[in-house]
Amino acid sequence: MIRTIPTPTLEIAYEETGPAEGPPVVLLHGFPYAPRGYDAVVARLAAAGRRCLVPYLRGYGPTRFLSPATPRSGQQAALGQDLLDFLDALRIERAVLGGYDWGGRAACIVAALHPARAAALVTCTGYNIQDIAGAARPAPAEAEHRLWYQYYFHTPRGEAGLAADRRGIARLLWRLWSPTWSFDDATFAASASAFDTPDFVPVVIQSYRHRYGYAPGDPALAAMEAALARRPPIAVPSINLHGEDDGVGPPENSAGHHRFFTGPYERRLVPRTGHNVPQEAPDAFARAVLDLPAG
Template identity: 65%
Template sequence: MNTEALIQNIKTPTLTVAYEEHGPATGDPILLLHGFPYSPRGYDDIAPALAARGYRVIVPYLRGYGPTRFNSPDTLRSGQQAALAQDLLDLMDALALPKAALCGYDWGGRAACIVAALWPERVRCLVTGDGYNLQNIPGSTQPQAPETEHRLWYQYYFHTPRGVEGLTKNRRDLCELLWKLWSPTWAKGPERYPLSAPAFDNPDFVEVVIHSYRHRFMYAPGDPALAWMEEALTRQPSISVPTISLCGADDGVGPAEEIDEDIEHFTGFYERRVLAGVGHNIPEEAPEATLKALLDLLQR
């Protein structure tokens, strides 16, 4: 299934958010959130299926992607975790959604997890790619196992002027390489990548991405207006909303560990599902499993 939806725009305090909408306006709302370096195309086989069941499905372009734009040239092009969460809250407010089901992975999963942790009354249920996605920034300076450090090479690359220039000049080639490395067993990656790549031509893409990977290691200051949220996140708050975590067994960034070390962060209904043969781009590689996880929570 691959039914296109028209791109709509809505203004929030910081952004004019571009989003795709599926299903009836009166349906129970679901927000589907992509990550880096991906786009709403990751949900092409999921959004229409949910809409066909009567749900109202919103699939936004995150800050720095596609047609989404900052409202002011003076706004910090932040990619920090609190900014992503605030964008999600602002979008829900602009769309007059007091509560919604959330599904996200990578950056989108981080935004969804933060909102679920700090504003549980706004979240009906949560499908998260790779579990508890809140960054522990104060602990980011501690070295990890060499295999883990090796998989994070691109983040260290972005800490340098060379990395900024490399992403600027080679953004499509670099992002395509990440797709290959992070989803090494996904046969459809080469044919699907060109559908998402245009979203990286956003004029703020490079600045937002670089800030994201520098801020999480405390190499760049955050938005002062979001300092309170970042402070709250240092306490690694728990998530109480009904949650299913989907983990790719072949994820080239962080393959699923045998023991679920995230379970302690979830205090409500929680289930972890490890998906064999699936990499980092979970909804696009495993749309059936992602759809099932959402429906299992929505129909509880």
């Protein structure tokens, strides 16, 4: 069942499973995905006594902005602040945080800047806090070609393309990023319905432009962005899950990420798995959560 809770900026929609008194785990999806990606993980964690909370990120599903005046920003600080606001609204002082892609970024931000709120961290592809100042530096050609969709979104043509065919683009990215995952039409459709919102396109476009310095951020988030620009370390116990077949961020990308983690840290490569780790390898994701401190 989908529940909603107001925060200062959003009415956040979320799903809750497991015993209310269990240690809380907040699981965050990425782009272009949805909470359905955690269904098998949640089943395993709830059976182990964990209280699982899976919110829809801003721009997705039933989550809505409270004011039309709020910038439809998808910048990293917005995702981190939304997670903090969600914890506050539910009066959760401390939780295990897990995520991948945009959701992994939000989890890393809170773990880095507000470690008292994170009992532990499961992050896919490692340290997901963006280096916006360094984003202008060209990467090797092998890395650049994987980011074609980001450059597409930097243009008016890409914005119009996403508005016209958000499902087509999302399905292509699923296939390219998880080349060994044979998902069916029903699996894709279950997540794709979360993209059919008025805020999806503006939030996505702003996210991919802001991370390169091509779009201004929300002024209300300037202080957090300044803190993130310093590349803060993560001190909470952390496990980095990286799919060996990730088609957008291959495993070598996170090989040196241990330098960003000052607390207990383990990197686990997940075989026969692409970018969408919790949906492709739910046992590995659930095991990582259960192997970390619960509170």
